[in-house]
Amino acid sequence: xxxxxxxxxxxxxxxxxxxxxxxxxxxxxxxxxxxxxxxxxxxxxxxxxxxxxxxxxxxxxxxxxxxxxxxxxxxxxxxxxxxxxxxxxxxxxxxxxxxxxxxxxxxxxxxxxxxxxxxxxxxxxxxxxxxxxxxxxxxxxxxxxxxxxxxxxxxxxxxxxxxxxxxxxxxxxxxxxxxxxxxxxxxxxxxxxxxxxxxxxxxxxxxxxxxxxxxxxxxxxxxxxxxxxxxxxxxxxxxxxxxxxxxxxxxxxxxxxxxxxxxxxxxxxxxxxxxxxxxxxxxxxxxxxxxxxxxxxxxxxxxxxxxxxxxxxxxxxxxxxxxxxxxxxxxxxxxxxxxxxxxxxxxxxxxxxxxxxxxxxxxxxxxxxxxxxxxxxxxxxxxxxxxxxxxxxxxxxxxxxxxxxxxxxxxxxxxxxxxxxxxxxxxxxxxxxxxxxxxxxxxxxxxxxxxxxxxxxxxxxxxxxxxxxxxxxxxxxxxxxxxxxxxxxxxxxxxxxxxxxxxxxxxxxxxxxxxxxxxxxxxxxxxxxxxxxxxxxxxxxxxxxxxxxxxxxxxxxxxxxxxxxxxxxxxxxxxxxxxxxxxxxxxxxxxxxxxxxxxxxxxxxxxxxxxxxxxxxxxxxxxxxxxxxxxxxxxxxxxxxxxxxxxxxxxxxxxxxxxxxxxxxxxxxxxxxxxxxxxxxxxxxxxxxxxxxxxxxxxxxxxxxxxxxxxxxxxxxxxxxxxxx
Amino acid sequence: xxxxxxxxxxxxxxxxxxxxxxxxxxxxxxxxxxxxxxxxxxxxxxxxxxxxxxxxxxxxxxxxxxxxxxxxxxxxxxxxxxxxxxxxxxxxxxxxxxxxxxxxxxxxxxxxxxxxxxxxxxxxxxxxxxxxxxxxxxxxxxxxxxxxxxxxxxxxxxxxxxxxxxxxxxxxxxxxxxxxxxxxxxxxxxxxxxxxxxxxxxxxxxxxxxxxxxxxxxxxxxxxxxxxxxxxxxxxxxxxxxxxxxxxxxxxxxxxxxxxx
Numbered sequence: 001x002x003x004x005x006x007x008x009x010x011x012x013x014x015x016x017x018x019x020x021x022x023x024x025x026x027x028x029x030x031x032x033x034x035x036x037x038x039x040x041x042x043x044x045x046x047x048x049x050x051x052x053x054x055x056x057x058x059x060x061x062x063x064x065x066x067x068x069x070x071x072x073x074x075x076x077x078x079x080x081x082x083x084x085x086x087x088x089x090x091x092x093x094x095x096x097x098x099x100x101x102x103x104x105x106x107x108x109x110x111x112x113x114x115x116x117x118x119x120x121x122x123x124x125x126x127x128x129x130x131x132x133x134x135x136x137x138x139x140x141x142x143x144x145x146x147x148x149x150x151x152x153x154x155x156x157x158x159x160x161x162x163x164x165x166x167x168x169x170x171x172x173x174x175x176x177x178x179x180x181x182x183x184x185x186x187x188x189x190x191x192x193x194x195x196x197x198x199x200x201x202x203x204x205x206x207x208x209x210x211x212x213x214x215x216x217x218x219x220x221x222x223x224x225x226x227x228x229x230x231x232x233x234x235x236x237x238x239x240x241x242x243x244x245x246x247x248x249x250x251x252x253x254x255x256x257x258x259x260x261x262x263x264x265x266x267x268x269x270x271x272x273x274x275x276x277x278x279x280x281x282x283x284x285x286x287x288x289x290x291x292x293x294x295x296x297x298x299x300x301x302x303x304x305x306x307x308x309x310x311x312x313x314x315x316x317x318x319x320x321x322x323x324x325x326x327x328x329x330x331x332x333x334x335x336x337x338x339x340x341x342x343x344x345x346x347x348x349x350x351x352x353x354x355x356x357x358x359x360x361x362x363x364x365x366x367x368x369x370x371x372x373x374x375x376x377x378x379x380x381x382x383x384x385x386x387x388x389x390x391x392x393x394x395x396x397x398x399x400x401x402x403x404x405x406x407x408x409x410x411x412x413x414x415x416x417x418x419x420x421x422x423x424x425x426x427x428x429x430x431x432x433x434x435x436x437x438x439x440x441x442x443x444x445x446x447x448x449x450x451x452x453x454x455x456x457x458x459x460x461x462x463x464x465x466x467x468x469x470x471x472x473x474x475x476x477x478x479x480x481x482x483x484x485x486x487x488x489x490x491x492x493x494x495x496x497x498x499x500x501x502x503x504x505x506x507x508x509x510x511x512x513x514x515x516x517x518x519x520x521x522x523x524x525x526x527x528x529x530x531x532x533x534x535x536x537x538x539x540x541x542x543x544x545x546x547x548x549x550x551x552x553x554x555x556x557x558x559x560x561x562x563x564x565x566x567x568x569x570x571x572x573x574x575x576x577x578x579x580x581x582x583x584x585x586x587x588x589x590x591x592x593x594x595x596x597x598x599x600x601x602x603x604x605x606x607x608x609x610x611x612x613x614x615x616x617x618x619x620x621x622x623x624x625x626x627x628x629x630x631x632x633x634x635x636x637x638x639x640x641x642x643x644x645x646x647x648x649x650x651x652x653x654x655x656x657x658x659x660x661x662x663x664x665x666x667x668x669x670x671x672x673x674x675x676x677x678x679x680x681x682x683x684x685x686x687x688x689x690x691x692x693x694x695x696x697x698x699x700x701x702x703x704x705x706x707x708x709x710x711x712x713x714x715x716x717x718x719x720x721x722x723x724x725x
Numbered sequence: 726x727x728x729x730x731x732x733x734x735x736x737x738x739x740x741x742x743x744x745x746x747x748x749x750x751x752x753x754x755x756x757x758x759x760x761x762x763x764x765x766x767x768x769x770x771x772x773x774x775x776x777x778x779x780x781x782x783x784x785x786x787x788x789x790x791x792x793x794x795x796x797x798x799x800x801x802x803x804x805x806x807x808x809x810x811x812x813x814x815x816x817x818x819x820x821x822x823x824x825x826x827x828x829x830x831x832x833x834x835x836x837x838x839x840x841x842x843x844x845x846x847x848x849x850x851x852x853x854x855x856x857x858x859x860x861x862x863x864x865x866x867x868x869x870x871x872x873x874x875x876x877x878x879x880x881x882x883x884x885x886x887x888x889x890x891x892x893x894x895x896x897x898x899x900x901x902x903x904x905x906x907x908x909x910x911x912x913x914x915x916x917x918x919x920x921x922x923x924x925x926x927x928x929x930x931x932x933x934x935x936x937x938x939x940x941x942x943x944x945x946x947x948x949x950x951x952x953x954x955x956x957x958x959x960x961x962x963x964x965x966x967x968x969x970x971x972x973x974x975x976x977x978x979x980x981x982x983x984x985x986x
Contacts, residue, residue, distance in 0.1 A: 276902065322746035606827055610778055615748050629778065629827065656825050 225261060233257050284438035288335040307349045308341045314351070314644040317637045320614040321625035323648065325354070332437035337365055340432055340441045345370045352431065352492075353633075353647030355484065360435040360464025364488060364647075367430050415562035417554055419448040425549060425557035426452065426489045433484065435464060442466060444485040449555025450477050455486035459652055459659040473661055487651045489551065494653075495634035496548040496645045497597060497626065499537065501529050503547050505594070523547060523593060531640045537624035538611045541597040544626065544636070550590040559588045603630065603656060630654055745774070749783070752804040757785060760799065760807055772798070775867065777830030784868060791890035792883060798868060800832070808832075810861065813869035820858050821866035828867075834860040876914040877941060880904075883914075885937045894935070912938035919943060 179185060216228040234257050238246045246253065311334040318324040325333070333351060341349055344367070352366040420427050432441040458472040462480060470476040470483050478486075504526040537543050549557040591599065600608035608630050614623040614637075628634040633649020671677060683691070745753075753771060761769045766787035775782045783804050787797045799807040824836055835857040884894045904910045917939045923931075 320746055320748075322749065604826060606778055614746055617748070627776075 223258070223261075225258065230254070230257065233261075281436060281438075284436065285332060288332060288339065288438045306341070307346045308338055309350055311337060311351050313642075314646070317623050317639055317642065317644065318625075318635065318646060320623045321612070321635070321637060322614075323625070323635045323637075323646065325648075329437070333363060336363070336434065336437035336441075340365060340367070343441075344432075347371075351646070352488070353649075355462060355487070355647070355651040356649065357462035357464035362433050362435065362462065362464065362484065363437060365432045365441065366492075367432055368428075369430060417449040417556065417560050417562055419446060420556050420558065422446055426493070426551055426555075428548075429492075431485060431488055433466065433481075442481075444481055444488070447482070447485045447489045448477070449560075451482050451486045452489060452551055452555035453553075455483060455490065457662055459655070459661075462651060473664060484651070490653070491631050491634060491647055491651070493548050493551045493557070495628045495631050495636070495647070496546065497544045497636050498547045498643050498645075499529075499531065499638045500543045500545050500596065501526055502643065503545075503594060529641065531638075534613060534622045534624040534639060535619060537638050538613050541600075541609055541611065544597040544609075544638075545594045546591070546597070547594060549593050552588040552590050554588055557590075561587070597626075600630075603654065749804045753783075756801070756805050756807065760785060760787065764797065766797070772868070775828055775864065777828030780830030782828070782830075782832075782864060790892075792893065793885075793891040798865070800864065802830075802832075810865050810868075813865045817862045818866040818869060820856075821863045821870075824858065824863055828864070829860055832859075832861045832864070836860070836863065873913075873915045877911045878914045878938075880910045880912060880940075881935045883938075884934050886934075891937075908941045911941045912936075913941065914938060 213228070216231075217226050219226040234250075234254050237253060237257055238250075243249060243253070311330060315324050315327070315330040319327075324330065337349060337351060340346070346367050347370045348368045350366045352364040355362045355364065422430070427446040430446075431444045433444055434441050454472075454474055454476045457474055458470070458476060460470055460472060460476075460483065462484060466479070466481040466484070468480040470478065470480060476483055502525065503523040506522045506524045532543055551557055552559055554560065597609055602608045606629050608628065610627040610629060612625050612627070613619070614625055616622070623637050623639040626636040626638075630653060631647075631649070632654050633651075634645070634647050636645045637643060757769045757771060760766065764787050767790050768788050770786045770788065772784040772786050774784065780802050783801045785799045785801070785807060787799065788794075795812060798810040800810055801807045836859075837857050879897075879900050882894055882897045883891050885891050900910055915938075917937065919939045920928075920937070
């Protein structure tokens with residue numbers, strides 16, 4: 001096999017080329033070059049392969065349509081099956097080319113000297129010259145396609161031409177430079193590429209190529225792929241599988257390739273360590289056990305009295321009665337309370353209890369702030385008031401604009417009863433809530449009478465999320481936080497008891513003379529308290545008293561007269577017509593403070609409270625335990641000078657039957673119903689005519705008047721009346 | 726609930742009021758064992774307690790080798806002396822359903838009807854007697870109803886032998902985390918009602934030795950009952966304890982029921 005030299009095609013810079021004198025000159029070189037190549041090829045084929053495939057395979061590019069060149073089969077690969085020099089004949093040229101591409105365009109793709117073409121050319125036995133020829137040609141492809149490729153090593157092509165060169169190299173490696181009559185011809189001429197005007201300077205073009213390629217090689221943060229590799233893979237897949245109409249399904253192919261890229265992060269040799277949700281809750285709990293800063297410690301020492309109660313001691317007494325959480329959990333609550341005390345300016349603090357919820361539970365702490373520390377809430381209220389005022393102004397403006405207004409309704413909503421001041425009545429204590437010990441404490445808003453009134457009518461399980469809406473009838477004014485607060489207020493008012501004599505009224509002058517005072521509100525600890533034995537406490541209920549004021553029907557502890565009008569309101573009322581005379585509201589009174597439990601009403605035949613001793617075997621150390629039957633879950637204990645109240649339950653009052661929610665009221669009548677308003681169909685024309693005819697008949701026959709006719713008249717009269725209606 | 730496992734179980738299921746003071750717990754440990762000896766039970770479980778107005782009933786169950794056989798139930802007022810309860814009949818359950826209000830705490834107390842409908846009267850009245858129900862019968866009926874409604878076991882904890890008796894599965898090591906969260910891994914421990922209504926395809930997936938009971942999945946109403954169960958299970962997850970003895974804990978749910986119908 002004669003070794004034929006591969007015709008060297010030198011690619012020079014544009015400047016040099018231009019001397020050739022325009023496209024024609026270049027064309028001439030191109031054609032000659034191609035012709036030379038073709039000659040070499042054909043010579044080879046003729047010689048070495050008499051069995052070569054018939055001519056259709058060896059086509060010159062001339063005369064081939066543009067798209068036909070992409071057909072892989074049209075490429076004149078000569079050799080099949082004959083091995084030379086121990087090298088595989090049918091190498092995967094595409095892969096090589098891809099390899100070249102992927103490894104960087106820096107390796108000059110030209111057939112001379114560098115690249116795989118050169119490698120082959122140096123092989124002993126020449127071997128795959130024919131093979132190498134195509135590769136050489138492939139490699140030389142960029143020469144015409146890369147216009148203005150500088151010099152010896154065509155290192156960089158311009159962006160567009162590179163992209164096209166990519167494809168071009170894959171499929172039409174063999175094809176010569178475009179001939180003038182072919183579309184795209186001009187693009188491949190140096191100086192006439194798409195972006196030539198934008199990158200006039202080859203250096204800039206180089207840079208642009210580099211940038212483009214670097215950009216394509218950027219791997220995405222989310223998936224770790226880069227566009228370059230992805231495109232390569234997609235095109236490889238397309239060429240392997242050869243689907244019909246690849247352009248139509250290109251996106252799907254791209255998606256499939258991406259999907260196939262998925263790799264699990266896991267190392268197959270090791271198991272990934274599972275992260276259980278319990279780890280997070282454990283961490284929250286662990287944070288409870290860290291000591292706070294040194295500054296807090298000093299503050300505590302100065303104060304002397306720590307507002308934190310001895311939760312464990314109370315829990316011990318309750319445990320005697322079988323009430324309470326496990327010791328571990330109680331201790332965690334203890335620590336959580338300590339954290340609360342260290343964060344908020346608290347004067348007294350108490351573990352109120354736990355309310356169960358469907359998803360999460362609530363742990364509740366009852367707290368009283370130090371004086372002067374409650375300014376935050378008043379600010380919020382002021383903001384709300386201002387917001388309302390603005391709303392009113394806007395509404396006034398709207399009303400003025402409308403001229404054809406429907407008649408204003410005479411409905412006056414019942415006056416809103418204001419909530420009690422913080423620190424008095426139902427809002428005497430502030431409550432903090434959290435779901436699990438260790439979570440941050442959330443303050444519950446103060447309760448309003450409207451909320452209490454509504455809470456009495458509904459029965460909803462708590463979900464455990466404070467912002468959950470309460471969907472009910474009658475509609476509850478607030479969300480779960482408000483409902484929780486209302487229930488806490490009701491439970492406290494109904495079930496917080498203490499041994500008789502523990503509290504006494506603080507003596508003040510003039511208390512008894514106040515009108516509408518509703519009894520004394522202040523009580524204090526009795527220093528002369530003499531505790532009764534547990535046995536005596538259990539014997540009768542009169543040894544226990546309520547020390548929280550009960551909530552009136554109105555929703556407050558102290559009755560508020562909504563008819564008391566200020567001067568402004570009286571002035572407005574004089575202008576308006578008074579349609580309804582407001583009823584005189586009777587002052588509501590509840591049982592006074594410190595009333596014994598014996599006066600509590602039960603439900604049917606069930607007493608309100610159940611008393612028991614914690615143990616009958618050791619009466620000396622027995623603890624008197626009180627269970628409420630009205631609020632199942634409320635407990636109290638008394639042992640010597642100590643007593644406590646706690647609540648563990650769902651937060652609902654006991655009801656004999658199942659809870660039936662209130663039905664919506666019947667539809668309001670719009671107008672009084674009467675015969676004048678009642679509609680009837682107007683008589684049609686036929687009826688009127690018939691009526692006239694009947695009347696004429698009647699007139700004719702009326703004179704002959706017999707009872708029968710009178711009856712007919714009667715009937716007709718009735719018909720007349722009906723028609724008139 | 727086996728008396729040995731009581732403390733742990735109470736810790737887990739403590740929702741506030743367990744009704745079991747230390748004294749009672751200590752007493753249970755001793756008296757239940759003696760019950761087992763006296764009645765020749767194979768095992769004794771503490772079922773729970775029902776609180777009445779004047780006293781609390783503590784209930785225990787004794788089982789023979791077959792877990793599905795009718796169980797003997799005993800009650801006590803002080804966890805020391807136990808009395809056997811009569812087995813539940815359909816009549817008892819019906820009558821007890823008419824009662825409302827808390828238990829009195831006195832087993833010989835008799836409820837009298839004054840407000841029953843005329844139709845019910847005709848049904849129940851025989852020989853012109855006034856309708857009375859003893860508290861004991863009401864207790865029996867209540868326990869039966871609660872068991873039927875809420876007695877659950879984890880899947881694969883019990884196995885049915887080809888002879889029809891049910892035994893504990895010694896190879897059961899508890900439910901995994903994902904399994905424990907699903908309602909389908911728990912069964913009602915009562916006569917199955919829905920099994921025969923399943924399609925053949927569903928039945929093909931079942932294993933007759935372990936899937937012979939109704940699953941919790943198809944319960945209606947789902948929300949309340951099973952959420953409570955999930956609540957409990959949530960606590961299990963919190964403590965990361967394998968649910969091997971879950972069926973025992975299933976009965977712990979009963980503590981909080983205030984038997985008001």
